[in-house]
Structures are given as structure tokens and as C-alpha cells.
Amino acid sequence: MIRKDTLLAWPMIAFMVLFFLAPLLLLLGISLRGAEGGWGIGNFVAFLDDPFERGVLVRTLLLGAKVTGLVSLLALPLVMLYWHAGPRLRGVILVCALLPMLTANVVRTFAWVVILGRNGPISQTMLALGLVDRPFSLLYTEMGLIMALAQIELPLLLLPVFSVLNRADRATLDAAEVLGAGRWRAWFSAIFPQIIPAVLAGWVLVFASATTSYVTQSVIGGARLIYLPRFVYREVGVLFQWPSAAAISILLLISTGIIMLGLTMLARHERLRAHG
Amino acid sequence: MADTALIPAERARPDLGAILYWGFVWGAGILVLIYLIGPILLALLMSFNSGTTLAFPPKGLSLRWYAALLDPVQSEPIHTAAKNSFEIALCVVVMVTLITAPAAWALARAPRKMVNAVEPILLAPLVLPSLVYALAALLALSLLGLGPSFIAVLIGHSAVFAPLMFRTVLGLAQRMNPALEEASATLGASRARTFLRVSLPGIAPGILAGAFFVFMQSLDNVSVTLFLGEPGRTMLPLRLFAMLEESLDGRVAAVSGLLILAAALLMFTLRRFTGRAAR
Numbered sequence: 001m002i003r004k005d006t007l008l009a010w011p012m013i014a015f016m017v018l019f020f021l022a023p024l025l026l027l028l029g030i031s032l033r034g035a036e037g038g039w040g041i042g043n044f045v046a047f048l049d050d051p052f053e054r055g056v057l058v059r060t061l062l063l064g065a066k067v068t069g070l071v072s073l074l075a076l077p078l079v080m081l082y083w084h085a086g087p088r089l090r091g092v093i094l095v096c097a098l099l100p101m102l103t104a105n106v107v108r109t110f111a112w113v114v115i116l117g118r119n120g121p122i123s124q125t126m127l128a129l130g131l132v133d134r135p136f137s138l139l140y141t142e143m144g145l146i147m148a149l150a151q152i153e154l155p156l157l158l159l160p161v162f163s164v165l166n167r168a169d170r171a172t173l174d175a176a177e178v179l180g181a182g183r184w185r186a187w188f189s190a191i192f193p194q195i196i197p198a199v200l201a202g203w204v205l206v207f208a209s210a211t212t213s214y215v216t217q218s219v220i221g222g223a224r225l226i227y228l229p230r231f232v233y234r235e236v237g238v239l240f241q242w243p244s245a246a247a248i249s250i251l252l253l254i255s256t257g258i259i260m261l262g263l264t265m266l267a268r269h270e271r272l273r274a275h276g
Numbered sequence: 277m278a279d280t281a282l283i284p285a286e287r288a289r290p291d292l293g294a295i296l297y298w299g300f301v302w303g304a305g306i307l308v309l310i311y312l313i314g315p316i317l318l319a320l321l322m323s324f325n326s327g328t329t330l331a332f333p334p335k336g337l338s339l340r341w342y343a344a345l346l347d348p349v350q351s352e353p354i355h356t357a358a359k360n361s362f363e364i365a366l367c368v369v370v371m372v373t374l375i376t377a378p379a380a381w382a383l384a385r386a387p388r389k390m391v392n393a394v395e396p397i398l399l400a401p402l403v404l405p406s407l408v409y410a411l412a413a414l415l416a417l418s419l420l421g422l423g424p425s426f427i428a429v430l431i432g433h434s435a436v437f438a439p440l441m442f443r444t445v446l447g448l449a450q451r452m453n454p455a456l457e458e459a460s461a462t463l464g465a466s467r468a469r470t471f472l473r474v475s476l477p478g479i480a481p482g483i484l485a486g487a488f489f490v491f492m493q494s495l496d497n498v499s500v501t502l503f504l505g506e507p508g509r510t511m512l513p514l515r516l517f518a519m520l521e522e523s524l525d526g527r528v529a530a531v532s533g534l535l536i537l538a539a540a541l542l543m544f545t546l547r548r549f550t551g552r553a554a555r
Contacts, residue, residue, distance in 0.1 A: 006386045009394070012379035012438065016397050020435040023412035024404075030415060074308045081305030095543070096313045102539040103316055104496040106516045107532040111315035113520065114322055119331035121318070154312055183297040204403065212405030215498050215513075219520055229407050229499075236411060246415070249408040260403065 031246035043247035053231075053248075060211050060228040061255055063146070067210035068203055070150040075157050075202075082158075083165055083173075083191060094162060101155040109219050112148035113139065116220065140222030148220050149210045156209060157202030164198040165191075204260045211256055228252050316536055323526075323533030330524050341526035342533070351527065354515055361512035364426070364501075365494040368433040369487045375434070376441045377483050381475060384449030399443070401436045409436055410503035417504070428504040433494045440493065441486025448482035488542055 034040050047053050082093050100108060114120050116138040123135045138144035168191065176186035214229035221227065228248065235245035322330055326338035345351050379398070383391050401409065413432050417423070452475070460470040501511045519525050 006382050006390060008378035008382035009386065010379075012375040012398065012442070013394055015375050016400075016435060016438070019413075019431050020401060020409070021397060023416040024409070026416050026419065027408070027412035074311065077300055077304030078308040078312075080301045081309075084301060093309065095547075096309050098543055099536075099539060100312060100316055102492060102543055104492070104513070104532075104535045104539075105498070106496070106513055106520065106528070107319050107535050108315060109517075110520055110528050110532050111319040111322075113524065114318060114330055114332060115315060117330075117332075119329070121332050124332060151311060151315055154308075182293060184293075208403050208405065212407055214407050215517060219517065229405070232407065232411065236414075242415065245411060249405075249411055252405065253408060256405075 027246045028250055030243055031250045033243045043243050044251060047244065047247055047251065056226055056228055056231050057248075057251060057255065059226075060252070061259075063142070063149075063217075063227060064207040064211035064256070064259075066146050067149045067153060068206045070146060071154050071157050071206050072199075072203070074150060074154055075161070078158065079161050079165070079195070080187060082162055083168075083187075090162075097155045097158045097162065100151065101159070105152075105213075105215055108152050109148070109216050112144070112151070112216075112220055116144040116148070139220060140224065142221070142225060145217065145221045145225065149213065149216060152213070152216060153206045153209055156205040157199065160198040160202045160205075161195050164195050168194050200263045200266055204263050207259060208256050211252070319529065319532045320536055323529035325526060325529065328526075330526060330529060341530040345527045345530040345534075353510065354512075354527065354531070357510045357512045357515035360509050361495050364429055364433065364511070365491045367430050368437065368494045369491050371430065371434045372438045372441050372490050373483060373487060376438050376486070377445050377479065380442050380445035380482070381449050381479055384446055384452070385454070399439045402439045402443075405499075406436050406497065407499040410499040413500070414503045424504050424506050426506070426509070429501055432500045432504045433497060436497070436500055437490045437493050440489040441483065444486040444489070445479050445482035448479050452478045485546055488546060492539065492542075 031043055032039050032041065034042050047057075078093065082090060085093060115122060117123070118135045118137040120137075122138065123132075126132045127135055138147070172190045172194075173186055176190040177183065211227070212229050214233065217225070217227045218230050229252075232245050232248050232252070235241045235248060318332075322332070322334060323341060324337045324339065325334035326336035326340060327334060345354065348355065383394070410432065413428070413435075414424075417428055422428070456474050456478075457470055460474045461467070465473065496513055498513050498517065502514060505511060505514075516528055516531060519528050
């Protein structure tokens with residue numbers, strides 16, 4: 001039964017089912033395909049059994065967790081500043097958060113290649129301050145990669161939180177302060193609960209995008225730090241191992257999916273509690 | 277601070293807690309702001325660098341890399357790649373607008389139950405790694421006996437980026453007052469006229485914002501383009517990443533400068549436009 005007034009929605013739904021969902025189901029299908037025909041989870045078992053390949057999966061998930069952690073630390077003071085700021089400063093902060101997100105990936109990655117390089121500002125400043133005695137490069141290190149990804153993904157956490165703060169009621173914080181709660185307590189008890197769902201939503205985006213940013217991972221992480229996206233690409237582009245590549249990407253989806261699902265359920269729970 | 281006036285006088289006198297609090301908020305806040313925007317400004321600065329290497333700080337300022345970038349002989353591969361990318365991005369925007377805007381508009385009026393049922397599939401590409409999708413799409417193509425092609429990239433980009441516009445249009449359509457459309461119909465306007473004069477202006481900023489996001493993302497995408505595109509038709513991001521990995525050429529900085537300028541210009545026009553529409 002299709003309602004007449006929703007008719008216009010169906011072309012898009014059909015498009016997404018046919019061109020988005022169907023290929024993914026195919027991918028899932030082939031990942032369950034055994035080497036000698038037949039079906040089974042052999043590809044998954046083979047991947048998880050191999051210590052090196054399992055290590056790549058774990059390293060990728062850890063990268064996501066580290067980036068999400070750093071992004072959260074960085075976001076806190078800026079979110080608080082945004083909350084206290086007047087409309088003009090809020091506009092400036094919003095522009096600063098939007099601009100990195102809107103500039104191309106190549107620009108952000110290029111900027112970090114320069115920053116982390118031997119002749120970049122970090123190395124040169126520390127050399128000038130006498131903290132190190134020769135120039136050094138943070139390129140091709142995980143630390144450099146995490147720093148770059150944190151800057152690149154920060155807007156994904158900031159923007160949903162800002163949009164909640166725009167709607168939030170300033171009176172609650174004032175009330176909490178007038179009632180004698182300290183500033184920190186007032187902030188964490190009056191404002192923080194309101195932004196929790198947005199924070200969780202932002203975490204999902206940051207985690208998903210940090211674990212799968214093929215380009216930044218390969219350019220900044222280099223050839224020695226191998227994460228799942230590059231691994232998958234090698235498996236298909238070089239080795240033509242379709243079933244195993246499919247299994248690896250499904251594993252990536254499942255592991256990020258579980259984390260996202262957990263966070264989403266947590267967010268829903270928080271929302272229910274807030275409105276309950 | 278606007279809100280100090282609301283704090284009773286005895287609480288407004290400076291104490292250690294206040295210094296710590298405002299120090300954290302302003303000090304750390306500004307530092308993070310610099311972290312956020314610094315790399316972009318740095319990329320911009322490096323594009324005016326006059327040296328042969330991209331050393332920091334730049335030895336002098338010049339437009340030599342922009343000149344090198346515009347040089348039709350030296351930068352011919354970049355120009356072709358840019359042309360290919362713009363073509364795709366424009367086609368993707370048109371295609372996404374045609375399927376997404378009507379859908380978002382219709383779903384804003386649909387029963388909540390139906391929206392909840394279809395929204396996950398319409399928004400899934402936002403969280404699904406585009407690399408995984410690219411792999412799946414290439415698999416589907418090869419099972420159909422087809423090779424990489426322009427159409428494949430077009431469909432792939434449209435499927436992955438359609439949610440960006442869906443979200444912006446749905447947001448506006450849901451906030452639109454249905455009474456406006458009813459009033460237009462009651463006053464005797466035809467359905468088409470009501471749509472063109474009342475509904476469309478209401479969702480136009482969402483379409484515009486969405487089109488802008490889709491265009492930039494399509495221009496920027498690597499994985500789908502890499503897997504579904506014909507090897508002979510190099511796209512801009514692939515060309516630039518090759519340059520980034522091989523030789524750190526000053527022209528990458530110049531392209532970055534242009535892309536930053538484009539993002540900034542579009543952002544400000546968009547803010548003006550959507551800001552006025554929201555008021």
C-alpha cells in the first residue's frame with residue numbers, strides 16, 4: 001500500500017536499494033563464499049587466525065579510539081567557549097569549524113605533510129628552542145597521523161554539539177550558578193547532559209571516518225603503518241582476492257557497526273532519561 | 277561576557293576558581309581554534325611560497341606556483357583531471373537533486389512510521405565507509421560483466437552523497453509550516469503553482485546547501501573514483517595525491533590555495549543566503 005502523497009519519495013528509495021544496498025548485500029554474499037565453492041565463514045576465520053592480519057584490525061580500531069579520544073579532549077574547551085560566546089564570536093568559531101570540513105581532503109592532508117615534515121613548523125620551532133638538536137619528522141608515525149586525523153575530524157564532533165547549544169536554554173546555566181553551583185559544576189550538571197546525545201553522534205562520525213580515511217592514513221601514515229583500508233585495497237587491487245577482501249571489509253563494518261550501535265543505544269537511553 | 281551581568285555581585289569578584297575556569301575556556305579554547313584553522317592557513321601561506329621546496333617558514337612570497345599551475349603545457353595533466361572531476365561533480369549534483377529533493381519534501385509530510393522505516397537506508401551512506409561501498413560497487417559491476425565507466429562513477433557518487441542533500445532538505449521541509457501550502461491551495465492555486473511558489477522557495481536553501489556539499493564531496497572523493505573510474509580518465513584528487521606522494525610539488529600548494537578559496541567563498545555566500553532565508 002503506497003500512499004499517494006509519498007509517491008515522490010520512491011524514486012530515491014528505489015535508487016538507494018538498487019545501487020547502494022544491493023551491492024553491499026553482494027559483498028556480504030561473496031565474503032561467505034568458500035575457496036572451493038560452498039558457503040561458510042572460512043574467510044573470516046582465516047583472517048582472524050592470522051596474527052598479522054588480526055593485528056591490522058586491532059590497530060585500526062585502536063587508531064579510531066585514539067583519534068576519538070583526542071578529538072574529545074580538544075573539543076571540550078572550544079565547546080565551552082562557544083557556549084559562553086556572544087553571537088559574533090559564535091559566528092567566528094562556527095566558520096573555523098566549517099572551513100576545515102569544507103576544504104578538500106587533499107588540502108588538509110597536504111597541510112599536515114608540511115606541518116609534520118622535517119622542515120615543518122613543529123620540528124623547526126623545537127630546534128629553535130633547543131629542545132632537540134637536529135630536525136625531525138613526524139611523518140609516517142602514528143602520533144603524526146593521530147594529530148592530523150584529530151584536526152581533520154574535529155568538526156564532525158563540534159558541529160552537532162554547536163547545533164544543540166544554539167537551541168539550549170541559557171537560563172539553566174544562569175540558574176545553576178545563581179543557586180550556588182561552582183562554574184565547573186554548573187557547566188557539567190546543567191549544560192553537559194543536554195549535549196550528550198550530540199557528543200555520541202559526533203563520536204560515531206569521528207570513529208567511522210578515522211578508521212576508514214584511506215587517503216590520510218596512506219599519505220601521513222606511510223607504507224609501513226598498515227591499516228585496514230589500505231589492506232583491503234591491496235587485497236583487491238593487487239592480489240584480486242575478492243572473497244577475502246570482502247570478508248575484511250565486512251569485518252571492518254561489523255566492528256565499527258557494533259561500536260556505533262552501542263553508542264547510538266547509549267544516546268537513545270540518555271535522551272529517554274533526559275526527557276523521562 | 278554577556279552573562280556576567282546576571283551573576284550576583286559577590287560571585288563576580290575574581291577568585292582562583294574563576295581564573296582557572298575562564299583561563300581554561302578562553303586559553304584552551306583559543307588554542308584549539310588555532311589547531312583547527314592553523315593547518316588551512318599554513319597551506320594557504322605555502323601556496324605563496326617563492327622557494328623551490330616547501331620549507332617552513334617560506335623564504336619569500338610569490339605567485340610562481342600559481343603561474344606554474346596555470347601553465348597549459350607544464351600542468352596539462354592537472355587541467356585534464358580538473359575538467360574530468362568538474363564534469364562528474366556537476367552531473368552528480370543534478371542527479372542527486374532530481375532524486376533527493378522530491379523525496380525529502382514528500383517524506384517531511386509522510387507519517388512518522390514510514391520515515392522511520394526508510395530513513396536508515398537513505399542515510400546509511402553517511403556512516404558507511406565509502407571504501408567499502410566502492411569495493412561492493414566494483415564487485416557488482418564485474419558480476420554484471422561491466423567495466424569501470426563514467427556512468428558507474430556518476431551512480432556511485434550519487435548513491436554515496438545523496439544523503440548530504442537529503443538531510444539539508446528534509447530539515448527545512450520538516451520545519452516548514454504546512455498551513456502555508458494549505459492556504460495557497462485554499463486560495464485557489466493549483467498543486468504545481470503551490471509547489472513552485474510556496475514549497476520550493478521554502479526548501480531551496482536546503483537544496484543549495486546540499487548541492488554545495490555534494491559538489492565538494494564528489495570533487496574530493498578518492499575511493500569510489502579510484503575503484504569505479506576508467507583508468508585512463510584521471511580525476512583531480514587522484515592526480516593530486518599522486519603528486520603528494522611522489523614529489524612534494526609547490527603546485528599542490530597552489531591547488532590547495534584555490535580549493536580553500538573556493539570553500540571559503542561558497543561558505544560565506546551560503547551563510548548569507550541561508551541566513552536570510554531562515555529569518
